[in-house]
Amino acid sequence: MSKFKRKKGQGAQKINTSSLPDIIFMLLFFFMVSTTMRETEVQVQITPTEVSEVKKLEQKSLVSYIYIGRPAKHLQGLYGSEPMIQLNDKLVNEEGIPTEAVQDFVLFEREKLPEIEKNKMVMSLRIDQDIPMGKVDDVKQALRRAKALIINYSARKDYEDEGR
Amino acid sequence: MAKRELQEINAGSMADIAFLLLIFFLVATTMDVDTGLTRLLPPIPEDEQEQEVKVNKRNVLVVLINRNDQLMVGGEFGTRVDQLKEITMEFFTNPTNDPTLPEKETKEVEFPPGSSPLLPPDGVWRGQVSKGVISLQNDRSTTYQQYLKVQNELVAAVNQLRQDFCKLYFDKDYNDLNMNNPTEKEIAEAIRDVYKMNISEAEPKNIGGLN
Numbered sequence: 001m002s003k004f005k006r007k008k009g010q011g012a013q014k015i016n017t018s019s020l021p022d023i024i025f026m027l028l029f030f031f032m033v034s035t036t037m038r039e040t041e042v043q044v045q046i047t048p049t050e051v052s053e054v055k056k057l058e059q060k061s062l063v064s065y066i067y068i069g070r071p072a073k074h075l076q077g078l079y080g081s082e083p084m085i086q087l088n089d090k091l092v093n094e095e096g097i098p099t100e101a102v103q104d105f106v107l108f109e110r111e112k113l114p115e116i117e118k119n120k121m122v123m124s125l126r127i128d129q130d131i132p133m134g135k136v137d138d139v140k141q142a143l144r145r146a147k148a149l150i151i152n153y154s155a156r157k158d159y160e161d162e163g164r
Numbered sequence: 165m166a167k168r169e170l171q172e173i174n175a176g177s178m179a180d181i182a183f184l185l186l187i188f189f190l191v192a193t194t195m196d197v198d199t200g201l202t203r204l205l206p207p208i209p210e211d212e213q214e215q216e217v218k219v220n221k222r223n224v225l226v227v228l229i230n231r232n233d234q235l236m237v238g239g240e241f242g243t244r245v246d247q248l249k250e251i252t253m254e255f256f257t258n259p260t261n262d263p264t265l266p267e268k269e270t271k272e273v274e275f276p277p278g279s280s281p282l283l284p285p286d287g288v289w290r291g292q293v294s295k296g297v298i299s300l301q302n303d304r305s306t307t308y309q310q311y312l313k314v315q316n317e318l319v320a321a322v323n324q325l326r327q328d329f330c331k332l333y334f335d336k337d338y339n340d341l342n343m344n345n346p347t348e349k350e351i352a353e354a355i356r357d358v359y360k361m362n363i364s365e366a367e368p369k370n371i372g373g374l375n
Contacts (some may be wrong), residue, residue: 011188021175024182028189035193049309051316053323057198065307127308135310140365144208153312154200 040089042126042133044069050158054082057152062122064088064109066102068135069128080152083131085139106146126154173195201312201319206364225255225298229314231305245313252321256294256359266296275354276347280333289358290334297362318363325359 046069057063067086071079075091085092087105092098110118123143127136143151227248229237237243237251258265268291277287298318302311323338330338334351341348 017179018175021178021182022184022273024179028182028186031186031189031193035189036197038192038194049312051312051315053201053319054199055202057200057202060198063198093340122202124200129307129309129312130302131308133302133306133308133311136308137302137304139225140205141348144205147207150202151205152200152202153197153315154198155312157199 005109040065042067043072043075043087043091044084044128045072046126046128046153047130048053048126048156052154054157057124058142059122060119061118062113062120063080063124063152064105064121065124065126066105066139067126068131068139083135083145085135099138099145100140102142103146106143106148110148120150121148122150122152123148124152124154198352203315204365204366205320216243219297220267220295221320222264223295223297225252225266225296227298227300227314227318229300229302229306229310232301233307235309235314245310248314248317249321252298252318253325255298256296256321256325256362258294266294268292268294271358273354273357275333276350279347279351282333289354292359293358293360294362297364299364316364319361321362322359322361326355327354329358 044067046067065088068083069086069089070076070081070083085098085102087101088109091129092101106121106123110121113121123140125136140151143149207283210349225238226236227238230236233246234241235243235248237248238255243251253266261268270290273291275283275287275289277285279287283289300314300318319372327338330336330341330351336348338352338355343352345347
């Protein structure tokens, strides 16, 4: 009977953890490769629209972001709940005329690009799905005036739509 | 001199260090890819005067979205968004040479020579391309969602035409054409020349009365 009763009272056996660092490093490298750095804090609420024909945006260095949406919950005390425009990481305040702010923003962003890529600048419009087009049209007109003509309506891929 | 055994480095904290780095990357990075519809805005005309471009009426398909997100396509009210792709494709191809649908013109498009058995040896495609233009107009109160869905259908229609062309002549998926391969890039550009993305986003104006 006592044949199988060994190691009584020795406590739980230790698991060999020598491969743990390797596993964690593997995870680390996976995340390093597959993610990108968070650059801006979005201060407006945006529910993206889902459509079927989306393409990936290449060359992130050429892209600047314009967000339009209602201010985030914790900012609504400060800014109210009317839709606001955010340019990269800066909310356009009440004082500034939005369209002029957009034009200045385009000029500023264009300055940052090297000479040969200045006309390849892409403005990515990230707009909440319930925003009325009037606001969007104003921004589009401002972009046209600032000669930033390549735009990208940011949207998520709609997988259910694919089969159609 | 006594020979000392090589001491092993204690690697017990390695996991902790790796964990720390891992958590840093989890917090500081995002995974979302930027996707969207890339479109080209029309430049503002140089001279202030309204440029009157004479376009034959049959060559324009007007797509209106009113403040209640309803569609009017080519004068017909109440089109559903999911019908739009079919209508657009028919508009651009005009398969029956219907006099109310756009005119076509003969055009030569150069493909890389020898890229397809269906093309002549010099690779020049001669065929009919549509003169049609789609004019997309919206009200200031149209929701962005509806606007984007309509844009998407129009883009989908043109993409489908390009896809069909690519399948027919090159037996390849248009979306799978490798842009880093010069021949395939040339093919993609030539196909884009055959089926142009003629979608104009009109100057904003108020449709349907009060705002």
